[in-house]
Amino acid sequence: MKAIVTGAGGFVGRHLVERLLAQGYRSVTVVDRSFPDGFCSDEPRVLRLVGAIEDQAVRTEALARSFDVLFHLAAVPGGAAEADPPLSRQVNLDATLDLFEEAAAAARRPRIVYTSSIAVLGNQLPDPVLDSAPLDPAMAYGAHKAMAELALADMHRRELVDAVGVRLPGIVARPPAPSGLKSAFLSNLFHAFRQGEAFTSPVSSAATFWLMSVGQCTANLAHGAKLDASLLPRNRTVTLPAIHCTMAALVAAVAHATDRSPQLVRYEPDAALERDFGVQPALVAAAAERAGFAADNSLAALVERVLQEL
Amino acid sequence: MKAIVTGAGGFVGRHLVERLLAQGYRSVTVVDRSFPDGFCSDEPRVLRLVGAIEDQAVRTEALARSFDVLFHLAAVPGGAAEADPPLSRQVNLDATLDLFEEAAAAARRPRIVYTSSIAVLGNQLPDPVLDSAPLDPAMAYGAHKAMAELALADMHRRELVDAVGVRLPGIVARPPAPSGLKSAFLSNLFHAFRQGEAFTSPVSSAATFWLMSVGQCTANLAHGAKLDASLLPRNRTVTLPAIHCTMAALVAAVAHATDRSPQLVRYEPDAALERDFGVQPALVAAAAERAGFAADNSLAALVERVLQEL
Numbered sequence: 001m002k003a004i005v006t007g008a009g010g011f012v013g014r015h016l017v018e019r020l021l022a023q024g025y026r027s028v029t030v031v032d033r034s035f036p037d038g039f040c041s042d043e044p045r046v047l048r049l050v051g052a053i054e055d056q057a058v059r060t061e062a063l064a065r066s067f068d069v070l071f072h073l074a075a076v077p078g079g080a081a082e083a084d085p086p087l088s089r090q091v092n093l094d095a096t097l098d099l100f101e102e103a104a105a106a107a108r109r110p111r112i113v114y115t116s117s118i119a120v121l122g123n124q125l126p127d128p129v130l131d132s133a134p135l136d137p138a139m140a141y142g143a144h145k146a147m148a149e150l151a152l153a154d155m156h157r158r159e160l161v162d163a164v165g166v167r168l169p170g171i172v173a174r175p176p177a178p179s180g181l182k183s184a185f186l187s188n189l190f191h192a193f194r195q196g197e198a199f200t201s202p203v204s205s206a207a208t209f210w211l212m213s214v215g216q217c218t219a220n221l222a223h224g225a226k227l228d229a230s231l232l233p234r235n236r237t238v239t240l241p242a243i244h245c246t247m248a249a250l251v252a253a254v255a256h257a258t259d260r261s262p263q264l265v266r267y268e269p270d271a272a273l274e275r276d277f278g279v280q281p282a283l284v285a286a287a288a289e290r291a292g293f294a295a296d297n298s299l300a301a302l303v304e305r306v307l308q309e310l
Numbered sequence: 311m312k313a314i315v316t317g318a319g320g321f322v323g324r325h326l327v328e329r330l331l332a333q334g335y336r337s338v339t340v341v342d343r344s345f346p347d348g349f350c351s352d353e354p355r356v357l358r359l360v361g362a363i364e365d366q367a368v369r370t371e372a373l374a375r376s377f378d379v380l381f382h383l384a385a386v387p388g389g390a391a392e393a394d395p396p397l398s399r400q401v402n403l404d405a406t407l408d409l410f411e412e413a414a415a416a417a418r419r420p421r422i423v424y425t426s427s428i429a430v431l432g433n434q435l436p437d438p439v440l441d442s443a444p445l446d447p448a449m450a451y452g453a454h455k456a457m458a459e460l461a462l463a464d465m466h467r468r469e470l471v472d473a474v475g476v477r478l479p480g481i482v483a484r485p486p487a488p489s490g491l492k493s494a495f496l497s498n499l500f501h502a503f504r505q506g507e508a509f510t511s512p513v514s515s516a517a518t519f520w521l522m523s524v525g526q527c528t529a530n531l532a533h534g535a536k537l538d539a540s541l542l543p544r545n546r547t548v549t550l551p552a553i554h555c556t557m558a559a560l561v562a563a564v565a566h567a568t569d570r571s572p573q574l575v576r577y578e579p580d581a582a583l584e585r586d587f588g589v590q591p592a593l594v595a596a597a598a599e600r601a602g603f604a605a606d607n608s609l610a611a612l613v614e615r616v617l618q619e620l
Contacts, residue, residue, distance in 0.1 A: 086411075134444055135445055136544070140464055143460050143464035151453060153447075154395075154447065154449075
């Protein structure tokens with residue numbers, strides 16, 4: 001198997017590239033505006049392209065490589081997109097559609113694994129959330145992700161691509177650097193407990209989330225490259241299953257696993273943040289499970305895995 | 311009131327401009343690639359702009375006029391869009407989003423009345439179709455209309471525009487000329503009976519449709535310009551109520567109103583056309599009705615009105 005991975009220098013992208021190499025991929029073309037120092041520098045199967053996907057020359061160069069699957073992860077994340085919707089349109093919509101169309105022209109019906117987001121469902125979710133939950137985004141990021149989902153489904157229907165879209169829940173634990181993600185506090189909790197530092201939670205202890213470890217996330221993305229596509233629904237995109245937990249339960253699990261006191265956490269809820277990221281009801285991701293996607297085994301397993309991956 | 315109408319030279323657009331003038335609009339800027347000879351030529355309130363909305367200079371010139379409401383009707387219709395999806399993307403998505411953004415920059419939160427389509431719901435409809443029916447387009451046209459709906463809702467949420475989207479059912483009776491619309495046979499039925507000519511129906515007598523007269527359609531669009539926007543749902547777009555009838559009932563009503571024999575019709579169903587346009591179940595357009603939109607009073611009333619408008 002040969003892959004192209006956009007956004008490969010990012011948090012999920014780096015972990016995905018490692019997994020693909022471990023799975024024996026023959027080549028992985030990685031595309032991003034920048035990469036961490038030394039990223040895959042001694043790996044002959046990795047072809048590195050530095051540039052932005054909104055640059056047509058970069059897309060052309062990437063797609064000139066032989067590939068079986070295109071993982072499209074590059075995106076302007078939620079907080080940054082909301083701060084600059086025209087940039088979000090340029091990257092998350094226009095360049096994304098261009099990339100899909102150019103991939104269809106470069107290869108015969110290539111598999112495209114597209115990372116959408118639960119942001120397409122918005123912040124006024126039905127309870128429980130079923131696969132029938134409507135597209136109802138509440139941020140520019142979610143709107144553009146939803147639009148790209150529709151475009152990809154239509155290209156699949158026209159038999160130009162073989163599309164697999166997955167809506168990611170909150171992925172933990174991202175590095176502590178500013179990421180443009182409003183949900184970064186969920187990752188910062190892990191870093192604080194690891195260091196034994198006090199942590200101020202911007203959501204209440206009763207806030208609820210959908211979470212996935214980055215290891216589980218990349219396992220799902222790699223599965224997306226090889227799954228039997230007839231298992232997917234007509235719109236080709238599924239909401240991934242996730243661990244559903246409260247902030248209090250997450251704090252307790254992280255405290256237990258790090259042998260620290262839950263008292264490290266002080267709660268100072270921000271109403272807007274809690275509304276946008278802290279009221280996720282039960283999730284029944286039946287379509288994704290039928291297609292072989294999975295959540296972490298349990299909250300405790302997720303926390304263990306995340307701490308190992310830090 | 312001052313309006314801009316894109317696609318004003320088209321079938322619905324021409325009727326809409328007439329209605330706006332009759333309602334006392336102080337100015338109507340009409341934009342289209344072409345207009346029928348003599349269109350509004352002796353009407354000083356009409357400012358005519360010949361050009362395509364995918365041409366930025368045309369959009370800029372149109373939006374330089376003072377306006378309270380922008381009616382955006384210009385589109386590549388369904389059949390033509392499916393034959394040329396890149397053109398559909400250019401007009402129905404890219405230029406449409408540009409127009410919305412440029413309108414927001416040109417005026418303070420302008421009312422935008424956007425003609426979407428029931429094509430956003432696709433061809434595998436729930437029965438009955440409620441406002442909760444998902445976006446599930448089955449053609450490039452419907453996909454791009456659904457994407458523009460999402461973009462417009464997000465711009466409304468960001469308070470850049472005051473958005474009113476309406477999904478049009480089949481509008482009758484269009485002129486007999488080729489229109490790029492796969493559903494043109496519904497209009498051609500009226501023309502044939504008017505002339506007393508034989509008509510070959512490409513759908514079975516049991517096929518079912520949602521129909522609206524062009525007069526009712528333009529009444530709804532004009533209502534969209536002045537309605538209390540707080541009556542609309544969060545996504546700002548409603549599926550318009552419509553007359554729900556079978557092909558047999560439509561034929562009987564047109565035959566009765568024109569004093570012809572229903573035997574003028576011979577049925578030669580095309581399976582693909584019937585699947586895409588002839589299996590419309592009951593429609594409960596509650597959100598639109600709450601906002602004051604309406605269907606024709608009855609099938610007989612629709613037929614009478616259409617024949618008068620021919």
